[in-house]
Amino acid sequence: MRLRTLSPSEMTADQKSIYEESVSSKRGTVTPPLRAWIHAPEVARHAGRLGAFLRYDTTLGPLLSELAILVTARHWSAQFEWYAHKKLALAAGLDSGIIDAINHRHVPDFDDPEAQLVYEFSESLHENCKVPKLLYDKAIEMLGETGVVELVGLLGYYALVSMTLNTFEIEAPEGEICDLVP
Incomplete structure (x- = not known):
């Protein structure tokens, strides 16, 4: 550090x-x-x-939260964030194939429509700096207003975390493997 x-x-x-x-x-x-x-x-x-x-404590629950955090970690290539939250995402029940696809910047295949929505919303906001109306409306329908506000807060907070980790060069702990691809 x-x-x-x-x-x-x-x-x-x-x-x-x-x-x-x-x-x-x-x-x-x-x-x-x-x-x-x-x-x-x-x-x-x-x-x-x-x-x-x-x-x-959000209404999103661990699986959707960890999915959004991994999309953010991948967007920022934040080594420590990926290292820490990959384990938490697996523990929350996120499929390893989805995690691998995010890591390699591929669009994952989802069985869960809420998880797909969180992925698409997160990607859109990070990549395009906005969310199109149709995606926003679908998010409101599926997650509710509280859930959408919490998702935006989660994405913004973990962008701050990623910027902090990257600026101060905080990587995975010594001896630990972070498989985040360049």
């Missing part, structure tokens, strides 16, 4: 508070992007709380 990882003894009271909040949260740890954000405590505080909600 380009930034120095601060130990709790080196942290200000504000940084230590954020560190402790992260360790005692559902995450149970200080995530790699938070290790960078903690150098700017207000960024860390707000991004950490938003991330905790988007990661664990």
Whole structure:
């Protein structure tokens, strides 16, 4: 990591508070992007709380959330994000063939219409910076207004995570394999 990882003894009271909040949260740890954000405590505080909600508490559920996160990781070629969320996507039940197709920038074959919608919506927003009306209307119909807002939030948040990981050169942990293709 380009930034120095601060130990709790080196942290200000504000940084230590954020560190402790992260360790005692559902995450149970200080995530790699938070290790960078903690150098700017207000960024860390707000991004950490938003991330905790988007990661664990949306109406999308783990499978659709992890699918959207992998599309984002692939878009940004974020090594650590791909490494971490591929495991979580598999655990959530996302088919390995779908993950492999995303990794190789191929359109996956879906059996689940909601998963296909999340993939298409995510790809459209990342690649075209917008979502066409027909796709938007279908998303509202299938996910509801809350689900669509949460999906956009998830995609934006994980774009921030990816930019953080890439800027500060946070890759998969040493000795771990990240199979994200160039």
